Amino acid sequence: MVVSDAMRIGERFLAVDWGTTNRRVYLIEDGVVIRSERDDRGVKAVAAGAFPAEVATIRDSFGDLPMLLAGMVGSTIGWQVAPYVPAPAGMMDLACALSWVDERTAIVPGVSSVQGGRGDVMRGEEVQLLGAVAAGLAPPNALLAQPGTHCKWVSMEDGRIAGFTTAMTGELFAMLRGHSILAPQLGGSVSPGDAFREGVEHGKRRDLAADLFGVRAAAMLNLRDDADAASYVSGLLIGSDVAARLADSRHDAVHLLADPVLGALYTIAIEANGREAFAIDSHAAFVAGIVRIGAMS
Known part of the structure; x- marks a missing residue:
């Protein structure tokens, strides 16, 4: 029209x-x-x-x-x-x-x-991202993250969306919890405790496929209580996601548009990688x- x-x-x-x-x-x-x-x-x-x-x-x-x-x-x-x-x-x-x-x-x-031959898309997040900068909730040159089923990592330059990467972090956790060989171990709740933090540290290695099988082996060998398995795997996935994105970022901070629970988990992982995390009200953005x-x- x-x-x-x-x-x-x-x-x-x-x-x-x-x-x-x-x-x-x-x-x-x-x-x-x-x-x-x-x-x-x-x-x-x-x-x-x-x-x-x-x-x-x-x-x-x-x-x-x-x-x-x-x-x-x-x-x-x-x-x-x-x-x-x-x-x-x-x-x-x-x-x-x-x-x-x-x-x-x-x-x-x-x-x-399109960056380095890899394509990416977003719908809906763009309004929040640009709104966050326009409202002064985030600086015009910054790294923003929107955790969720598909986590968006976005480079803002002069108040514009310069480029971004989408990671299927939340969806991978749901798939592992519902359909993988690890599913019987992942019924517990996720909490930001020692098991989650251990997962974040292991996630820094970005050897995700091997570390995930290690969850099953840990149960077989009585190395970790299955009550902590969900928290550990969540930390592993989030830790790997965060480490990969921050490895190539020049920014000292990440501005998070997330609900308080998920935002707290990502804050732990961001700080474990030596950066600061700042929460943004996604509805206001x-x-x-x-x-x-x-x-x-």
């Missing part, structure tokens, strides 16, 4: 952070969140062709307002594909590449990166980013 002067988000609008399994809706007025709700209506919960009805329901609840959508709603499993903007990418690049579904509804594009994108549209 061609963008006309009439297609503007305005100062009072709805923003939706629409992920794979969850979504959060914000009612924003003059840059301030008036109301916010989170539910489990991620894109996987919406049938093909049902997105217009979902959007109508949101408007019925929050107000018949312009809407700016971000995240997996713009992917091949979402409502409408919003093509990737190549890195380096800044706020204006995203605002100029919005995919307009209709005159009052637009989807924020994702960002792509998203709001700051989406407000600025809306103002530029």
